[in-house]
Amino acid sequence: MEHATPSVALYTKVLGGLLLLTLLTFLQPTLLPLAVGGTVGTQLLIAVLKVALVAAYYMHLRSETAYLKGYVVMALTILAVFFIIVGIDVAHS
Template sequence: MEHSVSLYTKVLAGLLLLTLLTFMQPSLYHLMPGPTAGVQLLIAAMKIGLVGAYYMHLRSEKAYLKGYVVMALMILLIFFVIVGIDVAHS
């Protein structure tokens, strides 16, 4: 499927706006470090979704390939949780 330049330009503009929001969020909303990290991770997840869907062309792939990507992300999340638990108990 051929994507137009305007679509990629819109996605790039979205990524740049989300990056700007990433830098401005701590000064706009004075939250404690925990909630700030949560908001930053949410913004990062949105950017990951845009890059994966459009630049990596996952939006137009078959379901089994999308499943592989989700499985890899779940394994990565499990490793992060294990390391977080280990760091919290040391």
């Protein structure tokens, strides 16, 4: 399978997006003061967006087959299950 070579301009745009999201991560508590749970949720949402950008463009998952993308989703699902199990265990102890 032949992959399209991404341009420097594309990588520059992705880097700019990551830098803006990082700036938003630092400024969010002062610009939008929320309760602790709201701040944590907002910070996690920003982190997920940054992870998605890195995975899609720098790890080249955007141009991979559905088969490999399925493996990534399966691994993330298993990781989420482990986090949920540990969270339930910690909450009940």
